[in-house]
Amino acid sequence: MINIQSLSKSYGAQVLFEDTSLQLSAGERVALIGRNGFGKSTLFRILLGQEQEDQGNIQIPKNYRIGHLEQHLHFTKPTLLEEACLGLREEEIHFEYKAERILFGLGFTKEDMSKSPHSFSGGFQIRLNLAKLLVSEPNLLLLDEPTNYLDIVSIRWIVPFLRSWDGELIIISHDREFLNQVCTHTALIHRQKIRKVKGGTQKLFELIATEEETYEKTRINEEKQRKHAEAFINRFRAQATKAALVQSRIKELEKMKEKEKLTDVASLSFDFRLLPLNSKKAMDINNISFAFEKTNPLISHLELQIKTGDRIAVIGKNGKGKSTLLSLIAGELKPNVGSIHPNANLEIGYFGQTNIARLDETLTVEGEVASSNAQLNRTQVRGICGMMMFSGVLAEKKVSSLSGGEKSRVLLGKIVAKPSNFLLLDEPTNHLDMESIEALTESIHRFKGTVVIVTHSEEMIRRLATKLVVFDRDKVIVFDGTYDEFLEKIGWDEGEIPAQKEKKIESEKPQIKNKKELRKLRAQEALKKKQAAEPSESNIKSLEENITRLEKELKQAHEKLINASREGNSLTISQLSKKTKELELAIEQQFNELEKVSKNSEG
Known part of the structure; x- marks a missing residue:
């Protein structure tokens, strides 16, 4: 449907694309991934005609409609429904039911239809923009971070919606699980090229890693060959008896194109510094209630005991009180009723959206990180800046010039700079790219203290949480268990999530918690097979023949692999x-x- 050939695009010395190509076929749903600043949003602007490529050819079919999820907020109609209807095609301008269906799916209620768009929070205004795009039914949807302002409930709705989309999709997102659920293909922007494969993100990352490892091994081997050839030429150049050999080596060198060493791509890499807490109890939350307005209580009679080492995920719909609970825990707000008792030696590392807004924009990255801990010397501060991908002169950038993702990394750097034993993290993955989110998740996993995190990423919740605080059905509950156990035993309000039968079935599958349990299940299955099977000499002979055949195939594959490595055929x-x-x-x-069958036969 869309064919991009020989695309090149630069901004001064920064090269985003260099002679790269991408094809989008009918019905494909493509995850567009890559590090922040590598050109994902630029590619969208080129497709929309908002930016001009330096070189290349982009072929788009006639009358092919491209819809783009706008990031800016601009509303012109007095009601939510009228604003959403602006996205309808001209011939469907009176089909309000289409707009209503999308709005309901995104979490709006019947009462919301007549409210002003300006009366909603930023997250719900983003959803309205998404609704305006979806009702227009374009051929191609360009979605730039569509889950950034959506809660779990809305994401669980939009996944089957997008999977049933009849046209094409290109989605930029940092949420790997979301992309793997929705997309049929993955395209990675890496080293100024776009690489696309059928399948999920992990497949493409593994392919690139294998190719680059092989490239580097080949480059090193060729460099050794080059040095040996040069040494031979220098040693025997003056000897007439070796003239033919020297000339032969010179010609070989001329044919051998020197491969450039792959430059390292900056990556987030750090550990939170632990301040030991010699107590089993981190915090007691006793029967607290809170409301900004008495008529709209956000939290009612919440009881929560937080133990040292707990991993608690605070989850639920937007605007229901998740971030407010973290502000209460951090001491920035006081409960209207009840009390919160932190351990006297508790040291909180708080990543909150308001904290990002409070960064001093007059300071440099280095200065802001240093302000978190006066006991650190400059070398230590610079080291932390480097961990956060602000090496060298980048540490001297003013905070005011940073992007949202860069400011998030500065705030993480401030938390790392000061040892803590209680991490309080409110949507820490917002604005971070996929690789940085993976590094953050691993850092949280390694942290030996207590963690309370607000996130809409089901993948992160599954990997980290052992206890949940759930905002759902107009109340808040504490669930002592994993996310999959919550889905199995309680689940989300089905009235909020249309078309979730498929997901419900998945959640009813037995959950395997760890490798030990997996081995136990495998052993049980093996025992059943062992008891059911009647081993015989023919079984043993057949297995021995299979092993011989497979070993022969493996030897041939190894020989072919060596040849392919020499040829550089990635x-x-x-x-x-x-x-x-x-x-x-x-x-x-x-x-x-064979071992099992042999033992059974002997028995």
């Missing part, structure tokens, strides 16, 4: 690497089965 290398892993696994499985 596609073949990737295919053969996958094949050798599959063959090794198959051989191991056959040996295991």
